[in-house]
Amino acid sequence: MVSESPPGITLPVLEQFLRSAAPGLLSGPLKAGLLSGGRSNLTYLLTDGRRRWVLRRPPLGHVLATAHDMDREYRVLAALHPTDVPVPRPLVSAGPDVLGAPFYVMEFADGLVLREPAQLAEFATRSKDLAVELADVLARLHSLDPAAVGLGDLGRPAGYLMRQLRRWDKQLAASRTRDLPELVRLGERLGRAVPGGQSPAIVHGDYRLDNVVVSPDTGRVTGVLDWEMATLGDPLTDLASMVMWWDGMSRLDSPVAAVPGETPGFAGSELLIDRYAESGRDLTELSWYLGFACYKIAVIFEGIHFRAGQGLTVGAGFDRLGALVPALAERGHAALAAR
Incomplete structure (x- = not known):
């Protein structure tokens, strides 16, 4: 300080x-x-x-x-x-x-933001409880009545997925400084196969383990952070984001945060999915949402790559994120192929 x-x-x-x-x-x-x-x-x-x-x-x-x-x-x-x-x-x-x-x-929310490998290693024996807690908090968010908490006008749920695709298409166009044909093609493939969607909910927009604060004693989530992309929309976009950041980034050498799924002894994202499924949501089309999560993260990283090239990022490691964009596009295509 x-x-x-x-x-x-x-x-x-x-x-x-x-x-x-x-x-x-x-x-x-x-x-x-x-x-x-x-x-x-x-x-x-x-x-x-x-x-x-x-x-x-x-x-x-x-x-x-x-x-x-x-x-x-x-x-x-x-x-x-x-x-x-x-x-x-x-x-x-x-x-x-x-x-x-x-x-x-x-x-200030007391607790830990689990970003470092050493922090995750300390939670390895409690990783199943941590996964359940993370999924349960998300399910509680998605069960809220937006109007009842004063957020009934936060967004327009109708057509949410198509608007999301258009939004990230535009942001890619605004930040791109190099040829990324597979990322562009991923966006096109997603647009041709948009699911019918879920009943709308309050959507966080970037839900993942290192966007929550966890009590080191109880393992409970004491605070969910980073709500600037919150809206009313399809809740499975949040589930897919949580899954991608849990183990979908494995072996990409991300400089931003440690990957829980790469930590020895940690539960896999299947537990997150199974626990969230208990909320009653239909997960039949989850592969599409995982492909979309790859696309969105790749576009965000490309925007950071743009700013890093101008010397406008603050913090370590941001200049390396651009190298992850092609691999994320490849994983997005693989997710769609699994449908």
Whole structure:
């Protein structure tokens, strides 16, 4: 933790804003540091020496439309905090007039974000319980009535899958600086075989183990993070994302986070799928959703590759993500072939 302003934050300006917007929040001088993780949005740890909070803002430089929506994330946290879906309590938010980009501040969720191989190894003997917990939290999210929690207008569920495909097609076009014929072809194949879809639910948009905080004592999820892509849509997109990040990234040498499925003794993603299936959702077309998850992750990585080429990423390893894009396209084709 440092007292100097990290990239993306002007600390004296932020401290003045917090003292005005949340009187009594700070009991000492504000300090801030960039947290590890967060492949796109920037996440900072704030402290006054006694308490801790987290600030989220979009990335520096090239920002794709709708991909880094702080207002949406803040609204979702406020709606979900009173429910049985564990999320940090949001405190204050602001537009770009304070720090040059929209941001919000939330409470710090105590626990671990399992990103490192050593962390995962410590959970190996409890990996089955961890998988069940992760799937159960997702099922609880998808069981909520959006209107009942004030999120009935968060999105338009009708045509969700086709809109998602168009969205990621456009974001690929906006970020691509090289020929990626197999990734383009994957998008085309997905478009020709879109499933009928599930009954709509609140969709996280990037649900995976390293986007939750886990208690080291109980193994329970104490907070689900990174809600900027939340909407109303097809819940199986979240299931496929969870599966891909659990073991679908195996042997890709991702620099972002350790892969649970590569950890000796860890349960495979079949347990995640089987546990989630107990919620009553029809998983017949899951292979399509896995193909779509590969496509979406590949497009996100290509966007980060674009920003890395401009020197606009903050954090280690982002310059290596572009090398994973072709392999993700190949895995997406393989998933579709399994239908």
